[in-house]
Amino acid sequence: PPLFESRKEGDDIRVWSAGCATGEEAYSLAIILSEHAERVKFRGGITIFATDVHRSSLEFASQGVYSAQRLKNVSQERLLRFFVKQPDNSYRVCAELRKMIVFAPHNLISDPPFTRMDMICCRNLLIYLQPEAQEKVISLFHFALRLSGVFFMGSSEGLGKMASEFETVYSSCKIFRKARDLKVSLDMNVDPSQPRFTASAVIQAPHRMTVSLDRQLVHDYDFLLKQYMPDGVLINERRQVLHCFGDTSELLRQHEGRYENDVISLAADELRIPLSTALHRAVKLNTNVTTANIQLGTGRDARRRNLHVECIPDTRAGVTHFFISLRPPEAERTLPAETAAEVVQVSVSTMPEQFRQRIVALEQELQASKESLQTAIEELQT
Numbered sequence: 001p002p003l004f005e006s007r008k009e010g011d012d013i014r015v016w017s018a019g020c021a022t023g024e025e026a027y028s029l030a031i032i033l034s035e036h037a038e039r040v041k042f043r044g045g046i047t048i049f050a051t052d053v054h055r056s057s058l059e060f061a062s063q064g065v066y067s068a069q070r071l072k073n074v075s076q077e078r079l080l081r082f083f084v085k086q087p088d089n090s091y092r093v094c095a096e097l098r099k100m101i102v103f104a105p106h107n108l109i110s111d112p113p114f115t116r117m118d119m120i121c122c123r124n125l126l127i128y129l130q131p132e133a134q135e136k137v138i139s140l141f142h143f144a145l146r147l148s149g150v151f152f153m154g155s156s157e158g159l160g161k162m163a164s165e166f167e168t169v170y171s172s173c174k175i176f177r178k179a180r181d182l183k184v185s186l187d188m189n190v191d192p193s194q195p196r197f198t199a200s201a202v203i204q205a206p207h208r209m210t211v212s213l214d215r216q217l218v219h220d221y222d223f224l225l226k227q228y229m230p231d232g233v234l235i236n237e238r239r240q241v242l243h244c245f246g247d248t249s250e251l252l253r254q255h256e257g258r259y260e261n262d263v264i265s266l267a268a269d270e271l272r273i274p275l276s277t278a279l280h281r282a283v284k285l286n287t288n289v290t291t292a293n294i295q296l297g298t299g300r301d302a303r304r305r306n307l308h309v310e311c312i313p314d315t316r317a318g319v320t321h322f323f324i325s326l327r328p329p330e331a332e333r334t335l336p337a338e339t340a341a342e343v344v345q346v347s348v349s350t351m352p353e354q355f356r357q358r359i360v361a362l363e364q365e366l367q368a369s370k371e372s373l374q375t376a377i378e379e380l381q382t
Contacts, residue, residue: 002148002150003033003118003119003150004036004037004040004042007042007044011044012044012045012046012047013033013042013044013045013046013047013118013119014047014049014114014116014117014118014119015029015033015046015047015048015049015117015118015119015120015121016048016049016051016114016117016119016120016121016122016144017029017048017049017050017051017121017122018051018106018108018120018121018122018125019051019052019108019122019123019125020050020051020052020057020058020061020103021054021057021061022057022060022061023050023057023058023060023061023064023101023103024070025050025121025123026048026050026061026101026103027064027082027093027097027101029048029121030046030048030097030100030101031078031082031097033046033048033100034046034082034096034097034100046100047100047101047102048100048101049101049102049104049114050101050102050103050104051103051104051105051106052105052106053105053106053107053108055105058103058104061103062103063092064092064093064097064098065086065090065091065092065093066090066091066093067089067090067091068089068090068091071083071091079091081094082094082096082097108122108125108140109129109133109136109137113140113141113143113144115143115144116144116146117144117145117146117149118145118146118149118150119145119149119150119151119152120141120144120145120149120150120151120152121152122137122141122152122153123153123154123157123174124154124155124156124157125154126138126153126154126157127154127157127238128319131160134160135160135161138159138160138162139162142162142165142166142178145178146178147178147180147181148177148178149177149178150169150175150176150177150178151166151175151176151177151178152173152174152175153174153175153176154174155173155174156238157174159176164179165178165179165180166178166179167179225245226245226246229245229246230245230246230325230327231245231246231247231248231250231251231325231326232244232245232246232248232251232308232323232324232326233245233248233251233252233263233323233324233325234312234321234322234323234324235263235324236319236321236322237283237319237320237321237322239262239263239264239279240261240262240263241261241263241266242321250268250296250305250326251267251271251324251325251326252266252267252268253266253267253268253269263275263279263324264276264279268296270294270295270296270297271294271296271307271326274291274294274307275291275307275309275324277291278290278291278307278309279309279322279324281309282309282311282322283320286311286320287311288308288309288310288311289308289309290306290307290308290309291306291307291308291309292306292329293306293329294306294307294326303328304328304329305326305327305328305329306326306327306328306329307324307325307326308323308324308325308326308327309322310322310323310324310325
């Protein structure tokens with residue numbers, strides 16, 4: 001609401017959705033802003049600059065076509081108001097919203113920032129950057145915002161050295177306001193001979209056949225993954241589950257109550273200690289780790305499994321994901337020589353139950369301490 005207050009007649013609202021991926025965030029902002037503009041009878045324009053480095057994502061986003069499954073959390077009222085149902089049961093964003101959004105390629109590290117922004121939304125992107133790059137990007141966002149402009153961050157992200165330049169609006173939601181204008185040294189390292197961002201760089205909507213082909217490819221990829229991918233879990237560096245492949249009932253326990261997206265918390269009891277150890281070693285050594293001969297179950301249900309943690313590094317993005325799987329010893333697949341040489345064999349010895357319970361209790365205490373520290377940090381920022 002403060003975005004609409006104290007505005008002169010005809011003033012536009014400018015919003016930047018940085019790292020917009022396939023456009024859901026940008027369209028969500030457009031819906032919320034459009035609804036409020038209608039309530040307060042706002043007569044100015046609203047422009048949302050939605051940017052990303054991946055052109056294929058921008059092409060998809062610019063179409064504004066989503067499946068019913070991806071829109072399952074959208075209310076029926078908004079679905080009827082802002083979407084048009086297509087013959088294939090997908091939904092296209094209405095022209096009113098699409099006109100509000102400019103999808104454009106943009107690299108936060110190397111491209112000049114937009115300016116005179118009333119609001120910037122960049123959630124869950126900064127965590128994938130190195131600390132130096134995070135500081136640079138936040139400084140650029142501060143430069144891009146108008147005085148009192150609003151800045152949204154992800155729940156696991158922080159302002160770092162720029163914290164003093166923002167006022168906290170909602171600590172729990174990581175919403176901040178630019179406190180003052182500050183001269184920031186914009187070391188963009190941009191070659192002046194290279195073309196700058198212009199309106200001509202805005203993604204034009206491709207032919208419908210291109211999107212149909214992309215959907216078919218995604219369908220084919222999903223089919224091949226289902227047929228040939230080993231059962232397992234893909235996680236990020238923060239141990240959050242990104243994707244489950246096949247049957248993961250041996251790896252992950254049935255979860256009741258409040259959901260916590262941490263693979264160690266979700267893992268079966270017998271696997272929590274060896275998985276925590278293997279992940280720690282994989283991260284520290286940047287290598288694949290195999291924990292051999294783990295016993296699952298007892299009595300007649302007892303069986304042996306090998307636990308695998310495989311690194312999937314993306315050197316370009318500076319990010320490493322991990323694939324976790326369980327396999328019977330006799331079902332081990334043969335790896336290429338250069339990969340197999342990096343695998344570290346870790347044997348598991350029988351551990352007394354009281355020791356196992358104590359380790360689990362200590363891990364829970366450590367997790368509680370981390371949460372308490374995070375809460376204290378957030379309170380200090382308010």
